[in-house]
Structures are given as structure tokens and as C-alpha cells.
Amino acid sequence: MSEATDQLTTTILAVILVLLFFGVLFLVMLAYYNYRRRQTAREKKEMRAVFDQQLMQARLEIQEQTFTYLSEEIHDNVGQLLSLVKIQLSTLEESSVLDLDLVRETKENAAKAFRDLLSLAKGLHTGHIRSQSILLSVEQEAQRVSKAASLEISITTDGEEKKLSEENQLILFRIIQECLQNCFKHAEASFVNIGFTWYSDNLRVRIRDDGKGFDVDRALAGHSGLGLNNILNRARLTGGSADIKSRPGEGTVVTIQVGY
Amino acid sequence: MQFLWYQYFELFSLLCAVLCRKGLNFFSIGIMIPILILDNVTEVIGVNYPFFGWSDNYFVYDMYQILSLPLTFWLFSRMLDGSRKQRIRLFIAGGAIEVFFIVNLLFIQGISEFNTYSALIMEIANIVLSCLLLTRLAVRKDDESGLLMDPYFWINGMILIFSLVTIIVLGSVKYISAHHIKIRHILLYRQILPAANAILYTGYTGAFLLCQKLRTN
DSSP: OHHHHHHHHHHHHHHHHHHHHHHHHHHHHHHHHHHHHHHHHHHHHHHHHHHHHHHHHHHHHHHHHHHHHHHHHIIIIIHHHHHHHHHHHHHHHHOSSOOHHHHHHHHHHHHHHHHHHHHHHHHHOHHHHHHSOHHHHHHHHHHHHHHHHTOEEEEEEESOOOOOOHHHHHHHHHHHHHHHHHHHHTSOOSEEEEEEEEOSSEEEEEEEEOSOOOOHHHHHHSGGGHHHHHHHHHHHHTTOEEEEEEOTTSOEEEEEEEEO | OOOOHHHHHHHHHHHHHHHTHHHHHHTTOTTHHHHHHHHHHHHHHHHTGGGGTOSOSHHHHHHHHHHHHHHHHHHHHHHHOOOHHHHHHHHHHHHHHHHHHHHIIIIISOSSSOOHHHHHHHHHHHHHHHHHHHHHHHHHOOSTTOGGGOHHHHHHHHHHHHHHHHHHHHHTHHHHHHTTOEETTEEHHHHHHHHHHHHHHHHHHHHHHHHHHHHHO
16 A cells, blocks of 8 residues: 555656646746747847948938939030030120021020930939839930930830839839949940849849940959949849849840849 | 744745835736735635634635635736737636636535635646746747746746646645655645745745836836
């Protein structure tokens, strides 16, 4: 009887100890789970802060580039036209007879300067870019660039157009704008194709030119790669990616993928 | 008058609760003070039952179960801080258990013996609710302070440990008494319950101090 009682006592104690063990284990596991959860939340917060900082930096860079671009456009394009208008007006002023052809030409030049200014303003206005579809913004920009740089630009689309988030739309537009500038400033291209492919969860934009091409790795490593790095970083900021493929003499293909 | 060693833990816990009452109210667990008063009074009466001329103290603990259940459920409802619907569900469950306790006391196990069914149900309810609350805490809490700095973690953790340890003992009180299951010549539950109580009230005390500290912070 005593042995049986001892066995029972041991069994009860063992069960209690097992339950106690599981209780403590449960608490430890919860505490560990919570620790990991908090750690992940902290890391996410830090990543968010870094991302915000990068976004801010990208915005500043975009702003800076926009100013440079604006200054160059006014100087090279509108400025030239207005100088020409001024010379034409001076010629008219000095001339004793009214040259109607010159007046018409001056008027056309003034109108062209005005149109270029309007087009420039449209391309720069952030609210304008955000409010309309990316396709329309790119079409307008393409028209403007093709006129200014005598560059043939074609736009092709595949799939049903979807709305991008405002932030992503603006960043993507600036990337495309930068690519187009590269095409006529550095690549000496005569033809550019911008292809939009709308997938279910992301948009792929492929910008292909027939320019002189370059060594991508060398360009990215050197000082001249600043603009290319900007393209890659900005694409990353949208949560997407960018890929630049080029070889000397073979043109350039920039592929950007952006989520909606 | 007898005052057993683990009762000091209970009394100290009550003192801390009273001293830290603002902290307890800040964390919506002011109900802990009446719970601890009930615990202390029950324990004093239960330990000194010969003083009142009773042959056993079962009735004291049976009554304690009936009185403490609503307070415990109220405490859980405050800590769970659920929606109105969830609170109503909890009170319905508590009400049903309370009715069973009374029926058990009056008609099933009676007042002359320890109501083991009630004790088992009480411990199971404690285990389920404390697990639910602890899991919720672990999943929801993602601020810097962490789970170990949360008074609810300590209160529920200790309730869980206490209930897991005592569920076997309280469920088999009658059997242990009848078969004289002892460790070092003392009945098993008289060995285990005081230690479990000491752990429970130490946890409570820590939680109360945390409440006060976090409130002043």
C-alpha cells in the first residue's frame, strides 16, 4: 500500500512538474516571440526612416536637376529664340521700310518661344504630372523633346493602363525625363522607343535608343555615372527596379519596373 | 491564531496593492485590492478554522470560490479590454460558471466537502483566460518597453503557473486526504499550495510595483 502511495505521489509530482515546465516554456516562448516582434518592428521603423531620408534626398536631387534643366532649356531654347526676336525687332526698328516677311517671322519666333515656355512649364509642374496619367505626361514630354532636339520618339503600350500611386508616377516620370535627356545630350540618338507594358501587379517601361552606347559598368563606377545611379536609386525608391543595358555602338536599353 | 509563512506573501501583496493603488487604477486593475482582501480574509479564516469551532475549512474555501469568481472575471474583462460583445460573452460564461458553483455547493458536492469540480472549473477558466490574455499581449505589444515590463504579463503569467500547478492538487484534494498522500509526513496539497501561493503573490507584488513605476514614468 505504501509503495503504491509513493508511486502515486511521484506520479502526481511528475505531472505537476511537467505542467509547470510547459507553463514556464509557454511564458518564455511568448516573451521571446514578443522580443523578436519588437525587434522586427524596430528594424522596420529604421528602414522606414532610411527610406524617407532617401526619398527626401531623391526629391532634392530631382529639384536640383530640374533647376539645372530649366536653366539650360531657357538658355538654349527660349533664350535663343527671344534673342533672335530681339535682333529681328532691332532690324525692323532700324529699317526704313516695313518688311512684312520679317514681321511675320518675328511673330512666329515669339509664338514659338511662348509655346516652348508653356510646354516647359507643363513638363515641370509636379501637380500636373501627378494629376494626369503617366502615359499622357510622357507623350507630352516626348513631343516637347522631339521638337527641341529633333529626335524621333515613339511610344508603344501593351496591356490595360492602370493608375500608379502619385509618388511613384512622379518618380517614374522624372526617370523617363532623365533617360530622354541622356538620349539627346549624351547618346546622340536619332530614334527612341518608350514601351509601356502594364502587368497585373507592376508596370514595365523600356526606353530603347539607337545612340552610340557606352560601357555601363565603367559609367556607373565613374563620375559620369551619377545620372545613371540616380535612375537606379529612384527606381528602388518606388519599390521597383531599373536595369541599364548598353554597349559602345549598340545603343542603350533602360528597363524600369514600378509597382502600382 | 495561526499565521502561516505564505500568508506573509499574501499580506505583503495586499499592502503593495494598497500603496500602489493609483498605479493599479492607471492600469484598470484596481479590482485587485478587493480580490486580495478576500484572499487574505479567506486564508486567515481557513487556516484558523478550529478557532471558530469548525471541524474543517472546506466551507470557507467553497465560499471563497463563489465570491472570488465574479471578481476574477471582472479583472480579466478589464485586462482583456475587449469589445462590448466580447465582454458580454465573458460575463455570460462567468455567470454560467457561478451558477454551477452555487448548484454544486448546494446540491452536488455539498457544503461538507471541498468542491473539487468548482475548483477544477475555476482553474481551467484561469488557464484559458490567462493564456488568451498572454497571447494577445505578445501579439499586440510592439512598443519599446517589452513584455517583461508589462504588469499584465506578470499577473497572468503567475495566474497561469499557479493554476497549472494547483489544478491537479485541488482536483484531487479528497483523494489525497483519503489516501494520505504525503511528502515528508505532510499532505501533498499542504506542501504544494503554499509554495504556489508564494509564487503567485510574489508575481502580483512585482506587477503592482511595475504599475506604480510605469504610472509615475
